[in-house]
Amino acid sequence: MSRYFQIGGVYFYPQKNEVHNEEEVIKVRPKTSELLTVLLEANGEVVSKSELLETVWNDVIVEEHVIFQSITELRKIFGDNRVIKTHPRKGYSISVPIIKKTNTSNNCEANQINTRHNIQPKTRLARKLSYATIALVVVLISFVTVQNHFYGKEPLADSGTIMVLPVTNRIMGAEHKWVRYGAMDLLIDNLQHQVKSLVLPTEMVLETIKRSELANKEFEEETIHQLFEASGASVIITQSIAGFNGEFQLVYRVYKENDVARGVLFADDLNTLFSDFHSLILTSLGAKQRKVPSDYQRNFANTLMASAIDETQIGNHQKAATMYRAVLATQPKNLLAIVMLVKSYVYLGEYVQAEEIATDAVKFIEQNGDIKNLGRLYVWQAVSVIQQKKSELALSLLNKAKPLSQEANDRLYLANNSRIAGKAYLQLANYEQSRKEIAKALSFYKAIREPYGQSSMYIDLGELELALNNIEKAKIAFAKASEIAGKSRLKQLVDIANDWLQKTAEVNTNL
Structure with missing residues (x-):
């Protein structure tokens, strides 16, 4: 026997942490699901913030912002801010009719969902066949797009x-x-x-x-x-x-x-x-508003995290790393804190530490199916190991990351993936493959109009040409890097590109 709630035209299943509407099934974070259950059980009565904290977060010490996070997620799910009413300085309540129901079996529940959505088995089969046909077309289009992208034609720039x-x-x-x-x-x-x-x-x-x-x-x-x-x-x-x-x-x-x-x-x-x-x-922006699964984390809703970011911004990476560790002591699954900690150790040159943290984080992300963040962590893991000259391991990690980034349409990290792969192949003296990866990365960065990435890739290209003793081509690449960085006021990259130009001139003189 299981219970569920009807909230207007939406159905909420606490045991499954799911909200069902006519269009989709939306997964709800466990704590957000618990909060919604408390509000529904109150049947329209106001529930104070202190009561929500004591009931839902009784196992951890948290601040009030976690309530705001869950309320925001629920309002996005319902698509109507009026479902959950805010009572200033008092708390929250459900402001629409609530019907509490009980199922005696899973079959009963399934039948009710089918009836509610008015979907017959034949219709579902037809839809599946239709979706399969569409999926095949998408695969074919994607294949053609990939072929064009990786074999000479630049991808179309994004609309913005x-x-x-x-x-x-x-x-x-x-x-x-x-x-x-x-x-x-x-x-x-x-x-x-x-x-x-x-x-x-x-x-x-x-x-x-x-x-x-x-x-x-x-x-x-x-x-x-x-x-x-x-x-x-x-x-x-x-x-x-x-x-x-x-x-x-x-x-x-x-x-x-x-x-x-x-x-x-x-x-x-x-x-x-x-x-x-x-x-x-x-x-x-002309966007069509729609309900989306609200399984993301609010990683910055934390005073210590905000202070750590401030330290990162002004270059105090050691202090920032200490703060990120403190955040993770109470929020071990705060993914952005993990990524920022890994980056801090990379900036500090502590690559083994960075690798260990990224490796541990990958283990629990693999279990929760967070494709986008898993792909990003693999990339940062690769960054930390390539600094230790573990080129083969870096390529293995990038191969794991690439399909995840493609599935999540994470274009920035697809670009980063190719950039790091180019460096790995350069370390292995596989110059042909390094050139291909550099070209892919440059194409990605141009598509998303990312000048830092473009300038960096021309520096990488210059390094490749130097390794092949193509001095004039190296000069052209470094000069292009300096030009792009200069237009975008990226002083650090301008200095790096100019240093390479000077080194190239010295090499040419010695020859």
């Missing part, structure tokens, strides 16, 4: 890349420090699910800001122009939040290369504020 910047947080109080990166990460995740354009992942946004030496600067007109050049983005979104519970304000700007849209939103609580802002942004 979107960059969401950290929030200018003017809310008083340490308990809201998480907003700077948490609200940014929340919007990035929402956009990645619902727009076709490439949305730069959080870690890439932070890396671009750091490379541009803008970590401690306000995001004004001049810095926005610099970020357009450094990132290759077509759209940049900024947010500034101020106020207090009962009266929050969000001032936003949506920059395009020759235009900027401005506006302000008001709300009594942060949940509503972010939900309204996300709806506005999606509408302005």
Whole structure:
């Protein structure tokens, strides 16, 4: 015997952590599922935040932001903010009719779902055949696309890349420090699910800001122009939040290369504020809003995590690494903390440490089926081992990562994959294969308009030409790298490319 709830036209199965509607079955995170169950059992009565924390998170010490995270996920699932009502300074309640039901068998449940969706067996078979036909066409199209991509023709550039910047947080109080990166990460995740354009992942946004030496600067007109050049983005979104519970304000700007849209939103609580802002942004980008599985983590909704990111931004990698470790002591599955810790150790030159952390993280991600993050961790694992000259191991890891990144359509990490493979083959003196991987990576970076990646690949190409003693070709590659980096104000890469040009000139003189 199992129970389930009918909430309007949606069905929630607590034992399965699933929400069923007419279009799809949506998996719900266990803690979010528990929170929804508590609200439903209250049957419309207000449940306080303290009661939710005591009931749902009684096994761990957490802050109130975890409630906000789960409420946001549920509102995305239901597609209607009115289902869960916020009562300022009191708590939350379900504001639509609730029907509690009980199934005596799994067959009964299956029959009810079939009747509810009005799907007959023959119809399902027909649909499966139709989907199979469509899938075959997609495979054929994908094959042709891959052939064109890897055998000389560059892929079409994306219609645009979107960059969401950290929030200018003017809310008083340490308990809201998480907003700077948490609200940014929340919007990035929402956009990645619902727009076709490439949305730069959080870690890439932070890396671009750091490379541009803008970590401690306000995001004004001049810095926005610099970020357009450094990132290759077509759209940049900024947010500034101020106020207090009962009266929050969000001032936003949506920059395009020759235009900027401005506006302000008001709300009594942060949940509503972010939900309204996300709806506005999606509408302005012409995106069709839809329900998506809400199994992602909110990794920045943590004060210590926010402080660690600040240290990373100003180059204090040792201090940042200590903080990321502290975060992971209480949140061992915080994937972004893991990735940032691995990156910190890579920056510090502690490659064995980086490899060990990435290897341990891969083990539990393999179990939960998180394709995108698993692919990314394999890539970072490869970065750490290639620095130790373990080229064959790096290639093995990249081979594991590639199909995962392809399945997740993670174009940035497909580019990174080819870049690292190119370095591995160069270490192995397999120059022909190294050139192919460099060409693939360069093509990917051009497609997503990522100038840092493009400049880096020309440096890698120059190194390859030097290994083959093609001095003039090496000069051309390094000069191209310097040119691209200069246009995008990537001072670090300009210096690296120019150093290589000088070394190349010295080699030529010695010859």
